[in-house]
Amino acid sequence: MNQHIEYELKNIMKTDLPESAFINQRLQETYQQLNSQKKHNHSRGFAIKAAVSVAACLLLVMIWGIQNPTLAAQLPLIGRIFQQLEQEVSYPGDYSEHAIDLQTPPISITDVEDSTQSASTYRQESGDLTVTLSEVTYDSNALYLAILIENKNEFPKNVQAKSFLYLTCQGSMVYPDGTMDNFGEAYGNMPAYMAEGNFPDSHTFQGLIQFEWDHISDYSFCNFTFLSFEQELQTGTKMTGELGNSGEFVEYIENDRNIYEGEWSFEIPIDSSLITQKETLINDCNETGFGIEKIVVNDYELYAVPIYPNEENEMDYIVSIWDANGVPLDSHGDDFTRFSTHGRDISSITVYILDYYDYMNCKGENYKKQPQKAIYQQTISLN
Amino acid sequence: MERLVRRAMHKDTESFIQLIEENRQSMMKVAYGFFTEEEDVADVIQQTILNAFEHIGELRKVSYFKTWLIRILINNCNQLYNSKKHTLSEDQIMEYGKPDTYPVDNEFFQLLSMLQPDDRIIFYLYFGEEYTTKEISRILEIKESTIRSRIHRGKEHLRKHLHREEWAL
Numbered sequence: 060m061n062q063h064i065e066y067e068l069k070n071i072m073k074t075d076l077p078e079s080a081f082i083n084q085r086l087q088e089t090y091q092q093l094n095s096q097k098k099h100n101h102s103r104g105f106a107i108k109a110a111v112s113v114a115a116c117l118l119l120v121m122i123w124g125i126q127n128p129t130l131a132a133q134l135p136l137i138g139r140i141f142q143q144l145e146q147e148v149s150y151p152g153d154y155s156e157h158a159i160d161l162q163t164p165p166i167s168i169t170d171v172e173d174s175t176q177s178a179s180t181y182r183q184e185s186g187d188l189t190v191t192l193s194e195v196t197y198d199s200n201a202l203y204l205a206i207l208i209e210n211k212n213e214f215p216k217n218v219q220a221k222s223f224l225y226l227t228c229q230g231s232m233v234y235p236d237g238t239m240d241n242f243g244e245a246y247g248n249m250p251a252y253m254a255e256g257n258f259p260d261s262h263t264f265q266g267l268i269q270f271e272w273d274h275i276s277d278y279s280f281c282n283f284t285f286l287s288f289e290q291e292l293q294t295g296t297k298m299t300g301e302l303g304n305s306g307e308f309v310e311y312i313e314n315d316r317n318i319y320e321g322e323w324s325f326e327i328p329i330d331s332s333l334i335t336q337k338e339t340l341i342n343d344c345n346e347t348g349f350g351i352e353k354i355v356v357n358d359y360e361l362y363a364v365p366i367y368p369n370e371e372n373e374m375d376y377i378v379s380i381w382d383a384n385g386v387p388l389d390s391h392g393d394d395f396t397r398f399s400t401h402g403r404d405i406s407s408i409t410v411y412i413l414d415y416y417d418y419m420n421c422k423g424e425n426y427k428k429q430p431q432k433a434i435y436q437q438t439i440s441l442n
Numbered sequence: 443m444e445r446l447v448r449r450a451m452h453k454d455t456e457s458f459i460q461l462i463e464e465n466r467q468s469m470m471k472v473a474y475g476f477f478t479e480e481e482d483v484a485d486v487i488q489q490t491i492l493n494a495f496e497h498i499g500e501l502r503k504v505s506y507f508k509t510w511l512i513r514i515l516i517n518n519c520n521q522l523y524n525s526k527k528h529t530l531s532e533d534q535i536m537e538y539g540k541p542d543t544y545p546v547d548n549e550f551f552q553l554l555s556m557l558q559p560d561d562r563i564i565f566y567l568y569f570g571e572e573y574t575t576k577e578i579s580r581i582l583e584i585k586e587s588t589i590r591s592r593i594h595r596g597k598e599h600l601r602k603h604l605h606r607e608e609w610a611l
Contacts, residue, residue: 071569073570094455252594
């Protein structure tokens, strides 16, 4: 991380906190408690738990990078962006298998009523940037866009991050009857914040955008406009500012930002027949009133619809779902009720409902404790 | 540190205590990312020390000790935070979440108080502990793009709330 970036923020965050007599006393009491415990000789014949090492995390970070520009220059990017990036993004999935190539859309898309889109309208120029939508796919809960951005000038080299661009957008999801649900900063909802990808060369960025929206199949179009693309640079301006009204001033570096403003507008028809969603009805409850109504599976994720007793608050419970190999599924978004199916065997799943506090003790490396702590569990065949 | 961790894994309390002391500042800052009251910070750190000592034999890699300790601490912070939300009255909840009542007035707490509650722990782990967004994503079990967007949002928030005076470089 460049020493010039957020230098002051780091300095402040690394400032030692003053000694607290209260906390010191509590720590000493705890140390005495440890010292008074007998040393136990435990057999460490525990089963091996899944663990993620720091080195592994760093290795994954290193996978992000600029592709070999020579290779990139030889192969066309349009139509292949999902294939290149789908395993690299923070929400991996087999998007290329279900991708709609917007340069040569399938008959089902061109036959959608009132669609006036052609391949050329998926390429928009505004200011220095030309934005091309290469491919799109969607499931019931999100649109996934593959995007190519070409810059008349070179993208700056001294950027803080080489694997994404921030973006702002606005638009609407349009129902078949013409009514619409709007999104954008003015409406207080932003379904997408960034494009994740890389820079094949100094004039080009390719990336994926996950555009989260519920019940995609209810709509017939998505109209949206990108308003800006932004990068934070490694340079900045020394500033001084007052912290609140404290009278205390601090120095900090305000990073320079490279902002491309414009309007790149697109319309994406949505064909609900292309959305694969399978519901498996369970309608099972145990004697305490906890259970599962159904399991919903689409191309990239699955989720359970739980049943709770009337008097219970659903926020007090967490659903955990294991794959056929007995490994918990990862979440596929900010909503932890949705799980990624990428690379997993979900022919059979086991659903656990846990009290929130028990779940917090049983997640991550401690996941094998979930069955004994679950207040409801059910193994379900999804074949 | 590796030698200390190995000894602590064999239940050498002296080595374990030394490890805790070496990480005390980090633990306090993480806890203050969740709470403003000293008592709450002391509670979660105490619980974390006891949990960590009990389970240190299960640590897979000695180099992973600090991250492992922080994860235990964050779990305990979440538990205490949610248990407090359940037991407080509505007025008390309004008071509890207020960001302006840290025990000491210094730059660290002033910065925290300017951030959204959800952003504080992320800011500390990113700028203070210099974890990568991928590592923070694993620690907090939050999507990495969310981590990035919150860091971005937090910085935007700071920009808006600081009365600025531009200096020439």
